[in-house]
Amino acid sequence: MPDQDDSLLLYLNEAIATTRNKEDLFRSVTEKLRLIFPFDAITILSLDTEHQYRRVFLRDYLGELLLSSSDLTKPGRSSIENTPIEKFLRAPQLQQLDLVELLREYPDFHPFQSLLASSMRYLTMVPLRTGGHLIGILSMVARRQPELSEQDTDLLDKIGSLVAVAVTNTLAFEDIARREQEKTMQLALNNALLSIKERDELFRTIATEINRVVPCDYFGVRARASGSAARALAEFNKQPDGTFAALANNRYDDLPHHQDSQPALAELFSRPGVYVGPDFEVLAEQHALLHYIREQRGTQSLLCAPLEDSNEPAAALILASHQPLAFTEEHLELMQNLVPQIRLAVQNVLAFEQIDALRTQLERERTYLIDEINTTAAARLDDFVGGSAAMRAVYTRLAQVAPTDTTVLITGETGTGKELVARALHHLSPRRERALIKLNCAALPAQLIESELFGHEKGAFTGAHDRRIGKFELADKGTIFLDEVGELPLDLQAKLLRVLQEKEFERIGGRRVIQSDVRVIAATNRVLEEEVAAGRFRADLYYRLNVFPIRLPALRERPEDVEPLMRHFLERFTKQMGKPVRGLRERDLRALQQYGWPGNVRELEHVVEQAVIVSQEKFLEFQGFAAGTAPAAPASPEAGGPLKTLREQERDHILAALHRTAGRVSGPNGAALLLDINPKTLEARMKKLGIRREYQVVE
16 A cells, blocks of 8 residues: 555654644654554653663553553653663564563563553554664554554654654754743742842742742742751642642641651652652651641652752752652752752842841840940949949959859849949950840839740730840840849749740740840849748749849948049039039038938939039039038947838838929939839839828828
8 A cells, every 4th residue: 555655654744844732743643553553552752862761752542541550650761771672672673572472571560561451462663763863662552463564564664763753853842942941940030039038939939930840739948957857948839829828837736746757758858859659659658747748638749859969958849749740850850950049049048037137136236235335434343433342342243253154133222333233244244245135124014024025926915016026035145134123023033034944935925945045134122032031022033043142232331432423423414514613512522421312323423413503603502412401311220229121111212212302203303213213103102101292101
């Protein structure tokens, strides 16, 4: 039938020249071949240039599917070693083979076993050559043995040459299209790296671009620090509309002990690999987490590409699909080509987040650092004013403990300079390069102190619109100064104790444990031993804070320091206000030294400031401190004599301050400022102690 043969060859030649779609082209080829040669299935395999690997280029069946999914070779390249292809290549010419005989030589070749079980027995193999080079094999399978004439054999050789051209052209077109896709994807990834800094947005863009070339239902990047468990940097699932959405952190809550699978999976992800079909089934039986995602999420294929060159990678790219044969070795090779870009994306994200965290910390530290700069001159031992024996003892203890990380408890009355000592301790310590973070435990409502100390997550409570960094987190590698620590509520005392013991805490509403390397300096004007005895302060916290106590003497206990302190303040305020230097009368100095100073050094500072403001003549005017009119210092109880209660002492202290301010509680010249407490707090204490606004005792 020469005319029919020529017509077939002409048809195939025209189809090859005009058809670019692979499926359309080879559908036409198989339909025409079936008109002349009886066969039930056809497969076209392409070979690499070294004839080491084969790839299923096309497989077509007449009627039902003859091979199960477990018998199909993996998509992509697979070795020809120990396969019938290896036998054919020894004599690459048209051959007619019996599957029964082939299976004697290759008993483990499952595709042939399945074909034989379906009564397929005879195989015709045609070499595909172009330009004298073998580029593939055309194989036709039939139930009945075909009888080929010499003319048929010659025709099949010619058809093989035409099909070889078609395969070569199609592979070239596919390669060009794939390279274009890859270049487009790489360009999109580069643009994303340059323009996107936010983690979710960046990796969502990467997932979307990869999905255009390698379709997947899951995209993930997991990182593993040395000696720690792996953590997800990014995990996305494809939605029905084709977009990618971030996975919830609690998606494995119904899988107990899922963390136990992490070490084995980290080992699996440390090697490049494609796991599809039966290979994935084996993995799913070995790893509980993979079994879970197969059963619950429908995952059937996995691709892993480490993001490092070393044997123990710090991160890996993972793709998953609901399709059983979704990924090929070519896909893995493509992902490995993208490793430098994705690794750079990981590094950029971590760097951006670290920079953002540092910027946030620096912004919050700014106020404290500026304050530190402004008060540096008052934070050195040389700049402490007063040479009395009591203060020399303070200087000695301060110098002893400052270079250490030991917790210090500073005690003393209001206005004795507890914050000044805290600053000196920090300035003289190895932590001086980091911030000194301050918190006045009496200045905030109890419900806000915990948030100030430990921070909170967004949405942790009503009004928590943003995440807040707490003082302990802010003070990491630095020092935290807890002023008026005796005012802490009992429940917060327990949480503070945990930080001191364990050096870790959680933000309110957070689950992540935050490590804290902070030196703690606490101060109080209360007698904590008495607070412990009264049940208002935890004994265990007291002993944690009272590691190295420093007691600051009241100003009335060191009257010899009144003159140097006064002259120090006088020099400062005179310069600040641009006032002329005025003299000091001896009688005024004696009156100042004899005064009881309930507000201690702070009160003396305010008195000198007021004198500089109001004085008009040659000498300073200290209203209310003329000889004989100054209030006498509180008499020290004689040995064995009665002691005032703390309540009586506190009432006398407040009355003395109100006397100095002519009954004014708040404002720039009020008793609250003098006593360094909130006006509302002072009013509450006055009410509790029975002191009216005009400082009269209620009967």
